[in-house]
Amino acid sequence: MSHLASLDQLILELSKLPGIGEKSAGRLAHYILKNRSQYPSDLAKALLQVQEKVQLCESCFAYSESPVCRICSDEKRNKVSLCVVEEPSDIMKLENSGSFYGRYHVLHGTINPMRGIGPADLKVSELIKKVNDDDAIEEVILALDANLEGDTTALYIAKMLEGHRIRLTRLAHGIPIGGDLDYIDGRTIGRAFVNRVEI
């Protein structure tokens, strides 16, 4: 508590950010105050611009500044593979790998009964509809996190697409390139054994 209502409110808002506790928020607020002639309005403008301009792509539900995003409207990308991710931020990581040239579909989360998140809270029915309606799609690749929620979501999607002609795959689990066996957990090593490949 700083005895300044506006400063306390700023610290409260900043401490809602992930990984920012009250003490860090106080330090950020003091930087903001020190640069109060310009920085607060610059940051406020950037925030309001994002709120005004960023929407979800009508097709893949990634963040976009136009009704259809850059990737979905790129005619050079192949239409046969569709990669399903949890969050819009995952797309950038996959794009940076340079390994995939198809399109994406963002679920906006994973099934998590503990937090009361079911398929209806995610873009799952939109995925099923897209796969059913778009005859060009030949493969759906699930790029979900390798945890309980990711596996549950993968199983649910597999069930919903049961009997469909498309190929349903998911990213291989295994030992990361450059990974040291000393630092890799037993479950990953187990999965790497099961999924071993001929050389």
Place this chain on the structure above:
Amino acid sequence: MSHLASLDQLILELSKLPGIGEKSAGRLAHYILKNRSQYPSDLAKALLQVQEKVQLCESCFAYSESPVCRICSDEKRNKVSLCVVEEPSDIMKLENSGSFYGRYHVLHGTINPMRGIGPADLKVSELIKKVNDDDAIEEVILALDANLEGDTTALYIAKMLEGHRIRLTRLAHGIPIGGDLDYIDGRTIGRAFVNRVEI
């Protein structure tokens, strides 16, 4: 780079904050986007409120929402001791120690020739004027960081007040050499007040 101009701009602004690199800024921006219906405008409003309402106290140069701050306008506080600090945020830490009931004077930095910061860039002449004009002041306590810049600033102030009738002291025991007030607990600060020494 996200291919969204507004998102890139937000990440750029966030990465100006202390301790926030580009990767952390990306994570903060994705939290902001995920909560884009309400959070960006709440944070923007808090930023603009701080920019609009917070000013420097006319007397001590601490942050204040009124021309004269809460501490300077508190008639119950003693007028005989004046505690000199580097930054407005230092006041809260000293107040929390409960060891000091006088008034403050904020320098807004320390003398740092390496960064080209001299006495003229700080509220030093205002301090000297205040001590010369206000006969009630009997003691000036320097609560500066125990590092080269703090020591240089203390010596400069001592020189400027040479021959003056006031008692010039500085916080001593408890603050480690090279220590920063940000990381010191209230009891240590209290001890430093009790054991302050003449310079």
